[in-house]
Amino acid sequence: MSAEYTVKYYTHNTYDESVREAFFSFLIIPCQDETQTVRSLSFENSLQAEVFHHHNPFGFEVTSLRTAQNFTEFEFQMTATVEKSPVYLPTGSRLLSVEEEQSLLARHDFYIDHHLYLATSPYTQIKDELYGRLLFRKENQPVFDYLLQLNTFIYQMLRFDPEPTHVHTTVSEVIELGRGVCQDYTHLFIGVARLNKIPCRYISGYLNQGLSLSGTAVMHAWAEAYIPGHGWQGFDPTNNLLADINYIKAAHGADYSDCSPIRGMLRTNGAHRTSYGVEIIPNQMAESAQ
Amino acid sequence: MNTLVRQGEARGVFGNYQIPPQFLDEVFSNAGKVNPQYESIYRQFMQFSKEDFKELNEHAKKSFFNQGITFSVYNDKAKGLERIFPFDLFPRIISAAEWARLEEGIIQRCVALNLFIQDIYSTKHILKDKVVPAELIFSSKNYMKEMLDIKPVAGVYNHISGTDLIKHSDGEYYVLEDNIRCPSGISYVLTNRVAMKRSLFQMFKEFNVSTVQEYPQELLATMQSVAPDGVVAPTYVVLTPGIFNSAYFEHAYLAHNMGIPLVEGRDLFVDNNFVYMKTINGPQKVDVVYRRVDDEFLDPMAFNPKSVLGVPGIMGAYRKGNVSLLNAPGTGFADDKAVYTYMPDIIRYYLDQDPILNNVKTYRCEKEDEYKYVMENMEKLVIKPVDESGGYGILIGDRASKEEISEFKILISQNRRKYIAQPIMSLSMHATFIEGEDCFEPRCVDLRTFTLLGKDRSFVLKGGLSRVALKKGSLIVNSSQGGGSKDTWVMKD
Numbered sequence: 022m023s024a025e026y027t028v029k030y031y032t033h034n035t036y037d038e039s040v041r042e043a044f045f046s047f048l049i050i051p052c053q054d055e056t057q058t059v060r061s062l063s064f065e066n067s068l069q070a071e072v073f074h075h076h077n078p079f080g081f082e083v084t085s086l087r088t089a090q091n092f093t094e095f096e097f098q099m100t101a102t103v104e105k106s107p108v109y110l111p112t113g114s115r116l117l118s119v120e121e122e123q124s125l126l127a128r129h130d131f132y133i134d135h136h137l138y139l140a141t142s143p144y145t146q147i148k149d150e151l152y153g154r155l156l157f158r159k160e161n162q163p164v165f166d167y168l169l170q171l172n173t174f175i176y177q178m179l180r181f182d183p184e185p186t187h188v189h190t191t192v193s194e195v196i197e198l199g200r201g202v203c204q205d206y207t208h209l210f211i212g213v214a215r216l217n218k219i220p221c222r223y224i225s226g227y228l229n230q231g232l233s234l235s236g237t238a239v240m241h242a243w244a245e246a247y248i249p250g251h252g253w254q255g256f257d258p259t260n261n262l263l264a265d266i267n268y269i270k271a272a273h274g275a276d277y278s279d280c281s282p283i284r285g286m287l288r289t290n291g292a293h294r295t296s297y298g299v300e301i302i303p304n305q306m307a308e309s310a311q
Numbered sequence: 312m313n314t315l316v317r318q319g320e321a322r323g324v325f326g327n328y329q330i331p332p333q334f335l336d337e338v339f340s341n342a343g344k345v346n347p348q349y350e351s352i353y354r355q356f357m358q359f360s361k362e363d364f365k366e367l368n369e370h371a372k373k374s375f376f377n378q379g380i381t382f383s384v385y386n387d388k389a390k391g392l393e394r395i396f397p398f399d400l401f402p403r404i405i406s407a408a409e410w411a412r413l414e415e416g417i418i419q420r421c422v423a424l425n426l427f428i429q430d431i432y433s434t435k436h437i438l439k440d441k442v443v444p445a446e447l448i449f450s451s452k453n454y455m456k457e458m459l460d461i462k463p464v465a466g467v468y469n470h471i472s473g474t475d476l477i478k479h480s481d482g483e484y485y486v487l488e489d490n491i492r493c494p495s496g497i498s499y500v501l502t503n504r505v506a507m508k509r510s511l512f513q514m515f516k517e518f519n520v521s522t523v524q525e526y527p528q529e530l531l532a533t534m535q536s537v538a539p540d541g542v543v544a545p546t547y548v549v550l551t552p553g554i555f556n557s558a559y560f561e562h563a564y565l566a567h568n569m570g571i572p573l574v575e576g577r578d579l580f581v582d583n584n585f586v587y588m589k590t591i592n593g594p595q596k597v598d599v600v601y602r603r604v605d606d607e608f609l610d611p612m613a614f615n616p617k618s619v620l621g622v623p624g625i626m627g628a629y630r631k632g633n634v635s636l637l638n639a640p641g642t643g644f645a646d647d648k649a650v651y652t653y654m655p656d657i658i659r660y661y662l663d664q665d666p667i668l669n670n671v672k673t674y675r676c677e678k679e680d681e682y683k684y685v686m687e688n689m690e691k692l693v694i695k696p697v698d699e700s701g702g703y704g705i706l707i708g709d710r711a712s713k714e715e716i717s718e719f720k721i722l723i724s725q726n727r728r729k730y731i732a733q734p735i736m737s738l739s740m741h742a743t744f745i746e747g748e749d750c751f752e753p754r755c756v757d758l759r760t761f762t763l764l765g766k767d768r769s770f771v772l773k774g775g776l777s778r779v780a781l782k783k784g785s786l787i788v789n790s791s792q793g794g795g796s797k798d799t800w801v802m803k804d
Contacts, residue, residue, distance in 0.1 A: 044581065044612070073582070073584050075630055085612075085627060087581060130439050284611075284612050
């Protein structure tokens with residue numbers, strides 16, 4: 022039974038001084054994969070600028086626009102209709118034994134093919150002295166089983182609080198603070214998974230707002246880890262859930278720096294204020310009307 | 312020191328030339344005889360009195376001043392010091408036969424490097440076959456995921472390479488390093504030749520020297536060969552960070568000599584994944600960019616978001632195949648000094664040939680046994696950081712104080728991946744006119760050669776930049792450390 026959503030992303034920026042030239046790039050379009058199909062897609066902006074697209078290194082569509090007209094306000098909106106089918110969990114007979122899992126993870130070729138999701142990055146690097154506070158995989162523990170525990174562990178370790186962290190907060194700082202937002206929960210999950218030699222990547226996307234979960238008013242972040250024999254599986258440590266039919270993925274990358282939803286380059290002298298938000302509305306599926 | 316005073320020659324500019332032992336002098340043999348390829352030029356120079364030559368030297372300096380050829384030395388003051396690039400009138404001479412072998416070796420190296428970069432950003436065979444350790448590449452700050460799965464036109468990444476060579480006391484050439492990001496120095500090669508001809512035109516005519524002035528046209532032809540598919544009359548530009556860059560003169564010089572615009576980032580913009588230049592007649596599409604802006608600053612959308620030197624969106628246009636960049640971004644991991652140590656293996660792996668040019672024996676501090684050797688033998692070694700350029704951050708073991716050595720030991724132990732060590736190579740010496748002494752003295756010299764790779768074409772300039780360390784006994788020839796240069800004559804048969 023699949024679901025259909027209307028996803029909206031909008032941003033509204035105001036500038037103290039007139040902007041003379043601007044270039045914006047957005048990484049916000051719901052992606053297409055085994056469980057997601059984009060049925061319709063449209064963009065509007067207050068400058069009437071033509072948007073154009075290119076793929077980023079991870080294969081996700083970047084939406085850009087450039088303008089040379091003067092402005093002090095900028096509004097941008099994307100509207101997409103996405104069909105999402107159920108996500109299959111890594112259970113049952115297809116799973117490998119612990120030995121098979123570990124021997125795959127230890128293969129040199131496997132490491133090279135997944136190196137972006139195994140290396141530490143400034144965001145996900147954890148200081149050695151903090152290892153004692155983390156949860157590591159036990160010797161005979163299957164990967165999926167361990168990651169489920171880690172998901173809960175991080176959910177309990179941190180308190181959701183947008184106050185103390187910002188977009189440049191590193192995992193080590195998050196551990197010290199004990200608080201953070203979905204980006205911080207996700208980076209921590211990724212950092213620990215990688216210490217256990219499990220490929221893990223950062224996901225930015227949208228969470229069905231029909232559920233009263235944290236992180237729905239803005240773009241959400243969660244992690245995908247590689248389960249040997251199964252493939253990529255999404256974990257949301259912010260809500261202690263697995264990514265299911267309510268999770269609409271936009272892009273993935275090694276960490277937040279590959280997924281930041283908006284980048285801009287402006288020629289202006291003053292300060293600016295930005296506000297942005299997202300809406301995810303489940304549609305009445307055609308088949309439920311039958 | 313064995314002093315050599317030639318009979319009846321002490322009055323001239325070579326008055327009291329002393330050949331240092333353990334060094335190879337390019338002009339004189341150890342017995343004090345002039346080497347065959349230098350005989351006739353030496354005879355010509357012997358005719359100058361000190362006063363004549365000083366005057367000639369001043370004349371040459373003026374020529375540089377009038378050509379506006381300067382170089383900035385970055386120092387701890389906020390403002391760089393702009394200097395005239397010190398120039399020496401006595402040329403370095405390389406015979407045709409010797410050059411032919413060098414050229415072969417340089418092309419071999421540049422082609423192998425190109426295949427290496429291509430492999431790393433696609434299939435990674437060399438890593439899977441464990442010829443080069445994967446960690447070494449993935450941990451390099453110059454390895455760029457933005458380049459993954461981009462296919463530049465004709466698969467060329469390092470269109471322009473500067474290969475640095477030295478001649479060791481064993482008489483063999485060794486590659487000191489490969490520069491395949493934004494190698495500079497070519498403008499000095501060309502202007503040195505101009506200054507040489509202006510100062511000594513009578514003498515120059517008598518020698519059968521290979522020309523160098525075709526370089527700008529060769530560079531333009533290289534750019535043309537890699538223009539995006541289907542573009543009929545491509546537009547080319549040179550992209551400079553601006554007037555404060557130490558090599559700004561060169562950027563302007565090359566643009567001028569190729570007859571193409573010199574632009575800064577703010578002169579370009581990207582719309583609909585194409586690059587445009589702002590002109591008084593409106594936007595003009597740009598197809599090929601010879602960029603002298605470093606990777607990090609090239610596109611604030613993809614790399615350093617604070618950069619104002621780049622062009623927002625240019626990486627998107629590049630990925631779409633709508634613009635060609637010379638050199639490709641992300642080549643820097645391959646001229647990393649730690650990767651340098653694997654060059655012989657890299658050449659064998661891709662070309663199935665033995666390397667023609669020698670590599671200097673290199674110790675990698677990240678390897679346990681080599682680290683131990685380095686720590687125990689620091690006074691015999693040169694220690695270099697792998698990711699710095701311009702001769703910054705180097706320690707030369709036999710000239711360092713005890714304090715400096717122990718300081719460096721701490722530095723290395725804190726970041727072993729960052730340091731390599733090499734035996735102290737004795738650069739060859741070359742007669743160089745020293746102001747103040749007003750006569751020729753031997754000075755260490757190296758050679759930067761320039762290679763162009765394009766679609767189905769390759770070119771090595773028959774000449775290069777012979778850089779001299781002006782400080783007596785110094786081994787550091789980098790212009791940023793106050794080195795000078797001389798014209799390099801590659802003789803025709």
